[in-house]
Amino acid sequence: MSEQTTSFINEVNRRRTFAIISHPDAGKTTLTEKFLLYGGAIRLAGSVKSRRSQKHAVSDWMEIEKQRGISVTSSVLQFDYSGYCINILDTPGHQDFSEDTYRTLMAADSAVMVIDCAKGVEDQTKKLFHVCKMRGIPIFTFINKMDRMGKDPFELMEEVESVLGIRSYPVNWPIGAGRDFKGVYNRQKKQIELFKDSNHGQSQGNVISGDINDPKFNELLGETLHSQLLSDIELLDMAGDEFDMEKILSGELTPTFFGSALTNFGVEPFLESFLEMTTPPTPRQSSNGLIDPKTDNFTGFIFKIQANMDPTHRDRIAFLRICSGKFEKGMSVNHVQVNKKVRLAQPQQFMAQDRVIVDEAYPGDIIGIHDPGIFRIGDTLCADNSKTKYEGIPLFAPEHFAKIFAKNSLKRKQFQKGITQLAEEGSIQVFRRPNIGIEELIVGVVGSLQFEVLEYRLKNEYGVDVIMERTPYRYIRWVEMEAFNPSKFSVTMDTMIVEDEDSHPVLLFQNEWSINMVKERNETAVLKEISFRK
Ligand code: G4P
Numbered sequence: 001m002s003e004q005t006t007s008f009i010n011e012v013n014r015r016r017t018f019a020i021i022s023h024p025d026a027g028k029t030t031l032t033e034k035f036l037l038y039g040g041a042i043r044l045a046g047s048v049k050s051r052r053s054q055k056h057a058v059s060d061w062m063e064i065e066k067q068r069g070i071s072v073t074s075s076v077l078q079f080d081y082s083g084y085c086i087n088i089l090d091t092p093g094h095q096d097f098s099e100d101t102y103r104t105l106m107a108a109d110s111a112v113m114v115i116d117c118a119k120g121v122e123d124q125t126k127k128l129f130h131v132c133k134m135r136g137i138p139i140f141t142f143i144n145k146m147d148r149m150g151k152d153p154f155e156l157m158e159e160v161e162s163v164l165g166i167r168s169y170p171v172n173w174p175i176g177a178g179r180d181f182k183g184v185y186n187r188q189k190k191q192i193e194l195f196k197d198s199n200h201g202q203s204q205g206n207v208i209s210g211d212i213n214d215p216k217f218n219e220l221l222g223e224t225l226h227s228q229l230l231s232d233i234e235l236l237d238m239a240g241d242e243f244d245m246e247k248i249l250s251g252e253l254t255p256t257f258f259g260s261a262l263t264n265f266g267v268e269p270f271l272e273s274f275l276e277m278t279t280p281p282t283p284r285q286s287s288n289g290l291i292d293p294k295t296d297n298f299t300g301f302i303f304k305i306q307a308n309m310d311p312t313h314r315d316r317i318a319f320l321r322i323c324s325g326k327f328e329k330g331m332s333v334n335h336v337q338v339n340k341k342v343r344l345a346q347p348q349q350f351m352a353q354d355r356v357i358v359d360e361a362y363p364g365d366i367i368g369i370h371d372p373g374i375f376r377i378g379d380t381l382c383a384d385n386s387k388t389k390y391e392g393i394p395l396f397a398p399e400h401f402a403k404i405f406a407k408n409s410l411k412r413k414q415f416q417k418g419i420t421q422l423a424e425e426g427s428i429q430v431f432r433r434p435n436i437g438i439e440e441l442i443v444g445v446v447g448s449l450q451f452e453v454l455e456y457r458l459k460n461e462y463g464v465d466v467i468m469e470r471t472p473y474r475y476i477r478w479v480e481m482e483a484f485n486p487s488k489f490s491v492t493m494d495t496m497i498v499e500d501e502d503s504h505p506v507l508l509f510q511n512e513w514s515i516n517m518v519k520e521r522n523e524t525a526v527l528k529e530i531s532f533r534k
Contacts, residue, residue, distance in 0.1 A: 008326055008362070012293050013280050015364030017087040017321075019105055021129065022114035023122030024093045027144040030261040031114055032077070032088060038268055039081035075104075075304070075319065076366040084275050087366055093124060097447040099426055100304055102396040103377065105131045107303045107321035107366060110138040110278040113254070114261075117143050117150030117177075121163040129164050131396070134530070136251045140274050141168060147260040149178040153232075157256065166254050169241050171273055172266065173232060174258040176225050184258055184266050185212060185229055187236070188243075188273065192217050192229075195265040207269075248277060281364040284323050286380075287389040291324050293363035298325030298333065298383035301390040302375050305425045307457070316425065317348070318371040318379075323390065325383060327361040336380040336389050344381075346370050377426045378533060394530040395500070398429055398444030401473040401508060402451060405441075407465040418462035419443075423501065428454055431498040431506060434486065442498060442508075443468075444476060471496075473508035475515060477527035490521040502533060 022028045077088045089108050091101045105111065111132045113125060132139050143156055151159070157168045172184035175192070183194035186209075194208045194217075210216065212233070218226045247253035255277060259266020283290040291299060304319040332343045347358050348368040361367050378393040406415035419441065423430045427450055431442040445451060451468060458464045473496065479489075484505045486497050495518060496508040507527065509515050519527060 009294055011085070011326075011362040012364065014083055014085050015087065015280050015362060016084050016110075016275055016278055017089070017108055017281065017364040017366070018110045018112060018278065019089040019091050019108040020112045020114060021091055021105070021125060021132065022093070023116070023119070023124040026114045026116040026119070026122070026125070027261045028091075028093070028114050031112075031142065031144065031267065034261055034264055034267045035081070035086070035088065035271060036077070036079060037264075038271060039079040039086065075306070075368075078365070081271065082275070085362075085364075086275075087364060089366070091128065097124065098450050099396050099398070099429075099446045101128070102131050102446070103303050103393055103426065105135065105137075106393050107319075108132075108137065109281055109364065110140065112274065113139055113141045115141060115143050115156070115160075117145050117156065117258075118148060120151055120156060120159045126163065129166075133164075133166070133251060138249050138278055139166065139251055139254045140270075140278070141254045141256040142261075142270055143174075143256065143258045144261050146174050146177055146181045146258050147179070147263050147265065153258065160254065160256075166252065167241050168254050168256040169243055169248070170236060170256045170258070172257050172259075172269060173229070173236065174266075175221060175229050180225070181260065181265060182221060182225065183207070184269065185233060186269060187233070193269060194220060195263070245277070249279065281323065285391055288386055291388060291390075293324045295324050296326075297386065297388075298327055298331065298381075299323045299388055299390070300327075300381050301393075302377055302379045302381075303393055305371060305375060305377060307425060307461075316371040316373065316375075317368040318375040320367050320369055320381065322361055322363050322365050322367065324363055327358075327365070327367065329357070329359045331383065333381045333383050334385065334387070335374065336382050336387050337376065338374070338379075340374075342374070342381070344369050373421070376424050392532045394532055395429060395478075396446060397476045397529045398446050399474055400446075400448045400451065401431075401442055401444045401471045401476075402468045403440060403471060404443050404454075404469075405467045407467055411464045414462045415458070415464045415466070418458045418464055422454060422457065430501055431508075433496070434499050442471070471508070472510045475509040475512065477507045477509065477515060477518075477529065478531040479505040479507060480526040480528055481522070481524050484525075489525070490518070492517050500531070504531065 020028045020032060075090050079086055089104045091104050092098065105128065113129060115121060115125065141160065153174055160166060160168050171188060172186050174184055175182045183192060185192050190212065191209050192212055196208065241253060244253055248255055257266060257270040259270055261267060281293040283292050300320045300322040302318045302320050306317050329347055330343065330345055332341050335342045348356065358367055380389045382388045406412055419430060422428050429444040431444060433440050443454065455466055455468060458466050489497065491497060491507065492514040494510045495514050498506050498508060500506050507518065515527065
């Protein structure tokens with residue numbers, strides 16, 4: 001094996017590419033910040049704050065525009081920790097929750113699910129979890145805010161199972177809770193790990209560890225906590241699930257950790273176990289079968305397109321997930337979907353807090369490439385002539401729908417162009433009502449802020465004022481059936497039949513009751529929550 005190949009394989013093996021999924025306020029930003037702190041990428045916790053304050057400030061697109069520099073760089077963070085090269089993919093939440101949040105998960109090899117110990121499994125976590133589950137990627141759970149009183153740990157495990165349908169394997173177990181949260185019992189190392197002062201979470205803090213039966217712990221913890229811990233562990237060992245790596249890697253069992261991102265308690269043991277258990281990039285399905293990341297042939301796919309910061313140029317940045325082979329700056333690759341060569345001249349990478357031009361990158365890495373308007377989400381780039389195409393990125397269910405018109409009908413052309421380009425970027429989905437005689441456009445978005453963004457960008461980038469009428473539809477289903485005929489398809493009064501951009505039949509519903517009725521009335525139809533673009 002040549003030296004070059006050995007170093008390439010080492011680079012692939014040390015990559016860990018994951019997303020952190022959670023409901024707003026569960027502690028995703030704080031945990032990310034602590035990972036960076038341990039990786040030495042930032043010296044003092046609190047530096048990622050700009051992202052946090054930005055999160056609350058993005059009430060309109062003007063604000064987002066100003067903040068774009070930050071939001072682009074924070075789309076993915078790369079840093080080294082203990083020999084690993086970590087890529088954390090940002091999954092925007094709060095008001096900027098959008099289809100991009102789901103799409104980002106398509107580029108991750110695993111996910112960390114952060115749950116607030118007092119709130120349990122919340123809405124946005126559920127939605128993001130289902131996408132991870134669909135992909136069958138490993139999901140690691142971090143139960144956060146243990147320094148506050150929350151639900152009982154056994155109760156939380158039950159909730160994860162009943163709400164998300166996945167069983168848990170606690171890798172560590174909390175000792176005490178709230179003010180009495182003293183540390184964890186590490187079930188793999190079979191040792192107690194007590195946390196010492198971390199300068200209120202600003203620095204890494206120390207750990208006192210040792211055997212569970214060491215008498216010093218009876219003293220350090222007190223009789224009550226120590227005996228509670230012994231009986232909890234006995235119960236887990238007897239009645240809990242066994243550690244099963246295969247189930248973990250296929251996303252059927254979630255290794256669970258307890259800690260407090262704020263005080264750093266349990267963060268480093270979590271990071272270490274997680275990095276050890278989760279895998280480097282694994283082979284991905286393509287039109288040419290499974291592609292091994294360690295093959296020479298460079299391949300990757302685009303999972304996100306972001307408008308560039310300069311509104312006078314329509315340039316965009318396409319985010320590419322490298323799946324195999326080594327990337328080198330300036331290389332020419334095939335853009336498989338349009339069968340053209342493109343040169344990747346100014347590839348960018350996103351280090352802890354900066355954007356830099358990257359000379360080389362490896363499977364698992366994300367690079368930003370300049371897009372003069374030629375890429376679509378889901379496109380594959382491939383160095384050789386094999387025409388390898390990765391499975392497309394699905395269309396995820398929008399939850400808000402509005403009818404949209406140009407105020408001035410003379411601006412129709414610009415209006416169409418703007419709508420088409422924004423749909424290509426993936427910030428909106430566009431639907432039409434077939435057979436009603438007039439052209440009526442309906443746009444669907446995952447997060448309602450996207451409507452404001454749409455209105456603002458159509459005005460500022462395309463010079464078109466629009467009228468938007470919100471509709472009461474909340475649910476979408478793509479219809480799969482042979483020979484769909486809208487006049488023969490039986491729907492409830494409050495359901496609308498539309499077509500997506502591929503003229504695929506789609507139903508918009510106001511409530512779940514109607515979805516069930518339509519299913520009952522049209523037994524041969526399959527209604528899907530996620531679809532693939534043709
Ligand atoms: P998010 O990215 O998931 O939305 O959550 P983020 O990290 O911003 O945390 C949300 C709030 O929860 C923050 O408080 C943060 O300090 C707090 N928090 C995060 N982890 C822990 C933890 O382990 N324990 C406790 N007690 N709190 C935690 P905030 O008041 O909204 O912001 P700030 O004023 O502290 O910045």
